[in-house]
Amino acid sequence: MGKTVRDESAASAYWAAVNTFCALRNVHVVADAPVGCYNLVGVAVMDYTDAIPYLENFTPTSLTEKEISSSGSAEIVRDTLAKLADSDKQLILVSSAESEMIGSDHERMLKMQFPGVRFFPSDSLGQNEWQGRDRALRWLFDQFDDKKPAAIEKGTVSIIGPTYGCFNSPSDLAEIKRLVSGTGARIRHIYPFESDLGDISDLKNSEVIVVMYREFGSDLASVLERPVLYAPFGIEETRRFILEIGRLTGNEDSAAAFLQEEKRSILKPVWDLWRGPQAEWFPTVRFGVTAGKSYALGLETFLSKEMGMQCLFSHDTTETDNTLLRDEIMAKQPQFLFGRMADKIYLAELDAKTRFIPAGFPGPIVRRALGTPFMGHSGAVWLLQEIVNSLYDMLFNFLPIQKRTGETEEPQIKMNWSGEAESLLDEMVKKAPFISQISFGRELKKKAENLARKTGEKSVTVELLRKMN
Numbered sequence: 001m002g003k004t005v006r007d008e009s010a011a012s013a014y015w016a017a018v019n020t021f022c023a024l025r026n027v028h029v030v031a032d033a034p035v036g037c038y039n040l041v042g043v044a045v046m047d048y049t050d051a052i053p054y055l056e057n058f059t060p061t062s063l064t065e066k067e068i069s070s071s072g073s074a075e076i077v078r079d080t081l082a083k084l085a086d087s088d089k090q091l092i093l094v095s096s097a098e099s100e101m102i103g104s105d106h107e108r109m110l111k112m113q114f115p116g117v118r119f120f121p122s123d124s125l126g127q128n129e130w131q132g133r134d135r136a137l138r139w140l141f142d143q144f145d146d147k148k149p150a151a152i153e154k155g156t157v158s159i160i161g162p163t164y165g166c167f168n169s170p171s172d173l174a175e176i177k178r179l180v181s182g183t184g185a186r187i188r189h190i191y192p193f194e195s196d197l198g199d200i201s202d203l204k205n206s207e208v209i210v211v212m213y214r215e216f217g218s219d220l221a222s223v224l225e226r227p228v229l230y231a232p233f234g235i236e237e238t239r240r241f242i243l244e245i246g247r248l249t250g251n252e253d254s255a256a257a258f259l260q261e262e263k264r265s266i267l268k269p270v271w272d273l274w275r276g277p278q279a280e281w282f283p284t285v286r287f288g289v290t291a292g293k294s295y296a297l298g299l300e301t302f303l304s305k306e307m308g309m310q311c312l313f314s315h316d317t318t319e320t321d322n323t324l325l326r327d328e329i330m331a332k333q334p335q336f337l338f339g340r341m342a343d344k345i346y347l348a349e350l351d352a353k354t355r356f357i358p359a360g361f362p363g364p365i366v367r368r369a370l371g372t373p374f375m376g377h378s379g380a381v382w383l384l385q386e387i388v389n390s391l392y393d394m395l396f397n398f399l400p401i402q403k404r405t406g407e408t409e410e411p412q413i414k415m416n417w418s419g420e421a422e423s424l425l426d427e428m429v430k431k432a433p434f435i436s437q438i439s440f441g442r443e444l445k446k447k448a449e450n451l452a453r454k455t456g457e458k459s460v461t462v463e464l465l466r467k468m469n
Helices: 013-021 037-043 065-071 074-083 097-101 107-113 129-144 169-182 201-205 218-224 234-249 252-264 268-275 277-284 293-306 322-332 341-350 376-398 419-430 434-454 462-468
Strands: 027-032 058-060 090-095 118-120 156-160 186-191 208-211 228-230 286-291 310-316 336-339 355-358
Touching: 013 027, 013 090, 013 129, 027 074, 074 090, 074 107, 107 118, 118 129, 129 218, 156 169, 156 201, 156 234, 169 186, 169 234, 169 252, 169 376, 186 201, 201 218, 208 218, 208 234, 218 228, 228 234, 234 252, 234 293, 234 376, 268 277, 268 376, 277 376, 286 293, 286 322, 293 310, 293 376, 310 322, 322 341, 336 341, 341 355, 355 376, 419 434, 419 462, 434 462
Parallel strands: 027 058, 027 090, 090 118, 156 186, 156 208, 208 228, 286 310, 286 336, 336 355
Antiparallel strands: none
16 A cells, blocks of 8 residues: 655645746746646745745646547647747746646657747656756756856856745845855856846856755756855854855955954844843753755754754655654654644644744745845844744743633632642643743643533542543
8 A cells, every 4th residue: 555645745846847947037938737726836826825926937738628638738739839939038848747647748849840949848746846946957057058168257156046936035045145245256147046048058157156955956066067065054054155155266365354244243143142041041942843955954053053952853844754743743842843834733733832933835924025034144143033032922921911801700629639640740741842831731730620620520630631632
């Protein structure tokens, strides 16, 4: 019996191809895709987020049952391409799961009737979105590189990375651009997010390549035969990143000066928080991560290895078994969970007292502003600020709030507890985040005593507590 996949968090390579190609200014994508959800990427929002704007350079063939069940998609593809014949953009035809299932391969037809149109078989059924993005970026280079030898321009850096549908990419990209420019290097290209097809051949002329995501982009970077750096997380990774960019571009002195200014300005809130009383909480903070590979590794590196917080788990969502993850969340109940909408649902199902911080798609979260980075020095400040603010917010539960009600509550008769029940209560409270254990224990005790009164029990027993667990 095949394995059941619960709450798949990665889209297919079809979505990856559309998200990659449509980011290029002078490309128009024709998707050999059916009427319905596969057109959603062109007219609405993928994965229930606003990560993707309306794509004006996207046209689906809108396959119907007729094409899928009998005639095939060749005719409707020809009609769609003919309507776009006057386009001044490069047309790229992309297959979908449906067109691949009926064996639509348009290479021969395109060579005969539309020689200028390129066909990209997305392998929608075989690859996920990260594999698809990686292959799409490499395919673009193979198709449109001018094959000329590299003419490297000193002091230039190109960034390979953000496509549509990448969580928090506007903010993280702004931080990486700030760091690169701060060293004195010149940014040559942001590919594909701020590029067109003419920039593809020019990538190899950069002195250094920065790959923003560990999930994809490395394959393209490898064929450029240039030094490659990955976007950094936290303080130490960012320090090394700045100095290495300076070394590789011949800007050692300006990079060192920039790093010193970073410590005096951007990083100052980190030092202030570290020296303040809230730093006493850091060793007690227990967190978990379920996100893309870059965020999973980056958050664990910064929060655990640098800030001393306790990392209970850090999972790359492309490899995570969500059924096992749900069990792990229930068993460990982290104080903070960085994750996707699926993880937020698991927390709600378990009634966990965990603070959820979005760190990946899918999820109905807006991350289009430039002030919420996870990467670089600015990301270190923002993440620490979010955690400390949440810790202070948790303390709100300790305030003796006087509720105003229209009725006067009668004083409750004191309820006895068996010794075994008190021991079990202590074990249950230990599962809650450290800083909220007092309020959690108080709430749990109140619920147990109310349940005992309703059921006519004279004391709280182990059996009654287990009914609540």
